[in-house]
Amino acid sequence: MHAFIAGLPKAELHVHHVGSASPRIVSELAARHPDSKVPTDPEALADYFTFTDFAHFIQVYLSVVDLIRTPEDVRLLTFEVARDLARQQVRYAELTITPYSSTRRGIDERAFMEAIEDARKAAEAEFGTVLRWCFDIPGEAGLVSAEETVRLATDDRLRPEGLVSFGLGGPEVGVPRPQFKPYFDQAIAAGLHSVPHAGETTGPETVWDAINELRAERIGHGTSSAQDPKLLAHLAEHRIALEVCPTSNIATRAVRTLDEHPIKEFVAAGVLVTVNSDDPPMFGTDLNTEYAVAARLLDLDERGLAVLAKNAVEAAFLDEPGKARLAAEIDTYTSAWLAP
Numbered sequence: 584m585h586a587f588i589a590g591l592p593k594a595e596l597h598v599h600h601v602g603s604a605s606p607r608i609v610s611e612l613a614a615r616h617p618d619s620k621v622p623t624d625p626e627a628l629a630d631y632f633t634f635t636d637f638a639h640f641i642q643v644y645l646s647v648v649d650l651i652r653t654p655e656d657v658r659l660l661t662f663e664v665a666r667d668l669a670r671q672q673v674r675y676a677e678l679t680i681t682p683y684s685s686t687r688r689g690i691d692e693r694a695f696m697e698a699i700e701d702a703r704k705a706a707e708a709e710f711g712t713v714l715r716w717c718f719d720i721p722g723e724a725g726l727v728s729a730e731e732t733v734r735l736a737t738d739d740r741l742r743p744e745g746l747v748s749f750g751l752g753g754p755e756v757g758v759p760r761p762q763f764k765p766y767f768d769q770a771i772a773a774g775l776h777s778v779p780h781a782g783e784t785t786g787p788e789t790v791w792d793a794i795n796e797l798r799a800e801r802i803g804h805g806t807s808s809a810q811d812p813k814l815l816a817h818l819a820e821h822r823i824a825l826e827v828c829p830t831s832n833i834a835t836r837a838v839r840t841l842d843e844h845p846i847k848e849f850v851a852a853g854v855l856v857t858v859n860s861d862d863p864p865m866f867g868t869d870l871n872t873e874y875a876v877a878a879r880l881l882d883l884d885e886r887g888l889a890v891l892a893k894n895a896v897e898a899a900f901l902d903e904p905g906k907a908r909l910a911a912e913i914d915t916y917t918s919a920w921l922a923p
């Protein structure tokens with residue numbers, strides 16, 4: 584099963600830019616900025632990436648954000664993340680980027696956009712992996728961060744070609760979703776898809792807010808949706824996909840154990856479930872591992888895993904010919920694997 588997953592062509596829809604910095608990338612960035620408190624030795628880093636709760640996770644996350652100080656750091660991170668995705672046969676990835684965190688730390692906004700775009704094009708040429716961006720508001724940083732994020736996402740002189748969606752991340756407790764409605768309205772009017780995190784660390788009412796106020800087309804996590812049968816039915820009926828990240832939910836203590844993860848309930852309710860890695864090195868995982876976890880929790884064989892991979896293609900903000908090509912590649916791979 585592991586070998587099947589390793590070779591399976593995949594799409595990753597919920598993975599954070601900075602949260603994808605592997606020990607290899609962290610070491611390279613830390614060597615450039617030796618005053619950083621982020622450890623570079625992989626064992627110490629694994630310890631550093633052990634979280635007591637969600638707030639602790641965000642604190643550590645921001646210390647890694649502090650390692651990215653120049654456009655060249657941004658380019659290196661983006662290109663190397665693409666390399667790590669390509670090694671897992673990820674053909675298409677929507678990377679969640681928080682431009683506000685970088686521009687407020689002094690990186691020039693135009694140089695930031697050029698760095699991610701340059702890395703995107705180079706990665707597609709070298710690895711064949713197609714990258715697209717989701718710009719997210721770090722909600723806890725307040726409405727100023729929302730204002731700035733939507734400006735960076737919609738100003739024609741800045742907006743990068745690879746940008747497809749608009750998100751909302753960070754802690755949910757004390758950060759009500761409805762206050763971000765005007766910014767999502769503006770992003771949607773500019774042609775971006777709405778993909779807020781919701782129901783990761785708060786209840787199903789946050790997911791309803793994401794749908795009703797922010798017009799979410801997919802939900803980041805949505806874990807607590809399982810507590811509300813009407814919500815599950817709504818998600819299923821409207822094909823609003825959940826971006827499920829099982830290991831992340833354990834690492835941030837949003838869910839107690841993998842066996843208690845509600846992914847099975849989502850599938851039983853007919854919700855379009857996609858499996859994703861969120862902040863893979865920080866959670867000691869990668870997309871292949873998340874597929875293996877899902878296979879165990881959902882009791883999937885190879886055909887079931889191929890369906891999961893095709894769910895991500897269906898939910899992706901990729902054009903129809905691109906979707907058809909990737910879905911066909913998944914089918915061809917699976918048939919060849921199962922052929923006698």
Ligand SMILES: O=C(O)c1cccc(C(=O)CC[C@H]2O[C@@H](n3cnc4c(=O)[nH]cnc43)[C@H](O)[C@@H]2O)c1
Binds near residue numbers: 641683831861
């Ligand atoms: O950049 C700042 O200065 C800043 C100030 C206050 C608050 C924040 C944040 O809350 C940043 C949060 C950061 O976390 C990212 N992220 C990564 N994984 C997850 C997740 O599973 N759930 C929610 N957020 C996540 C998110 O993209 C933000 O960039 C920043």
Ligand SMILES: [Zn+2]
Binds near residue numbers: 780
């Ligand atoms: Zn996330």
